Amino acid sequence: MPGQPPREAIQNLLPAPEPVRFVNEDGSAAPPPEGYRRPADDLLREAYRRMVLGRRFDAQATTLTRQGQLAVYPSSRGQDACQIGAVLALRDDDWLFPTYRDSMALVSRGIDPVEVLTLLRGDWHCGYDPHAVHTAPQCTPLATQTLHAAGMAEALRRRGEDGVALAMVGDGGTSEGDFHEALNFSAVFRSPVVYFVQNNQYAISVPLAQQTAAPALAFKGIGYGIRSQQVDGNDLVAVLSVLADAVEYARGGHGPVLVEAHTYRMDAHTNADDATRYRDDEEVERWRAADPVARLETLLLTEGLLDAGQISTIRDEAEQFAAALRTRMNAEAPVVALELFDHVFAEPTPQLREQRARLAAELAAAPATQEGH
Structure with missing residues (x-):
């Protein structure tokens, strides 16, 4: 029929029937997936190091919340491969658009961990300069960052730059209208953006089966004409390979890509959530067997790319990193009371x-009053 896309073009949009995988859950090498390159050994070692540091940061941030140093902290333990893989797939001048759960990714991107936690401490700003680090503020409203990423990617394209925007979004965010508007816009204009869905199986307490009837969230890109893929989100090798391919595709002017990573949130939604009310220990233990950090460590040890001494050194580095973060976070943050009135209105009201x-x-009178006492 006239105007109908060729079958080959449709096939190129379809994700693989099963998530792309390089490493089995027990850490053994899986048969190489067709069409994807395994990342270099040096990159895998660096990814492992960042995952160990990232997980220790995540645990420390959780502890700081319990101690009252943070207002809230959404843990990303279990999603470590997604967090680190997303960052390593980008250049420093590419743009990252994170959610509130992606603090580990921000730390891996080289942003000061205290600045990363500033927003979660209750400050009025995000803590870091987004332009300096090419990283947008962490986004709490679901999926609004996907529109921001679409806009940035289109701006890069119109300016003739070869940068890429990568938007991280949760499975719950794919049910928001903003997500679909972003996909449609970027597909029409062939904007260089990658939508990276971390499907951790729950939108807070709502399981995936109660949110969508799609066979996989990756299929949501097809209706917009977007090339899509699904990947084992607990396999760092696969995540990095698939995302690197997606970023290269977008950078080459071919348009956006949607990647769904099948992963799991090991801890509760936040410290204010009781996850035992909607999932049982047996489910958590099944996913614990596919732990992304242990999985990569086993592979690298088996292949002789890592040894016990190197692992010990990395863990020591992680402990020193956590200790430094504790010390800095336990220091009282300076409070400038008059900032309360900043950025309320463009032109302050008389009141x-x-x-x-x-x-x-x-x-101004406070010091004099104190001297009087």
């Missing part, structure tokens, strides 16, 4: 100016 002046006067 706001009056309130600010009154507080400034009280603060």
Whole structure:
């Protein structure tokens, strides 16, 4: 029929029937998947190091929350391969658009961990300069960052730059209208953006089966004409290979890519969540057997790419990293009270100016009052 796309073009959009995998759950090498290159050994070793540091950071941030140093912390333990793989697939001048759960990815991108945790500490800004690190602020509203990524990618394309935007999004975010609007926009304009869905099986407490009837979330890209793929999200080798391919495809001017990673959130949604109310220990233990850090470690040890001494050195580095973070986070953060009035309105109202002046006067008089006592 006139105007109908050729069958070959349709086939190129379809994800693999099973998630792409390089490493089995027990750490043994799987048969190489067709069409994907295994990352270099040096890159795999660096990925392992970053995963160990990232997991230790995640555990330390969770502890800091229990100690009252953070208002909230959404753990990404179990999604380590997705966090590190996303960062390693990008160049420094590419743009990353994270969710609230992607603190581990930000630390791996080289952002100061204290700055990463500033937002979760309750500050009014995200803690770091997005332009300096080519990383957008962590996004709490579901899927709004996908629209931001689509806009940035299109801006890069129109300026003639070869940068790529990668938007991280959870499985729950794929049910938001913003997600579908972003996909449609970037597909029409062939914008260089990769949508990376971390399907950790739950949108807070809602299991995937109650959210979608799609055979896999990767199939949601096909209706928009977007090349799509699904990958074993606990296999760092596969995640890095598939994302590197997707980034290369987008950078080459071929348009957006949707990648779904099948993974699992080992801890609760946040410290305010009781995960035992909607999932049982048996389910968690099944996924624990596919732990991404242990999986990669086993592979590298088996292939002689890593030894016990190197593992010990990396773990020591992770402990030193956590200790430094504890020390810095336990220091009282400076509070500038008058910042309360900043960025409320572009032009402050008379009432706001009056309130600010009154507080400034009280603060100025405070030292004199204290001396009087």
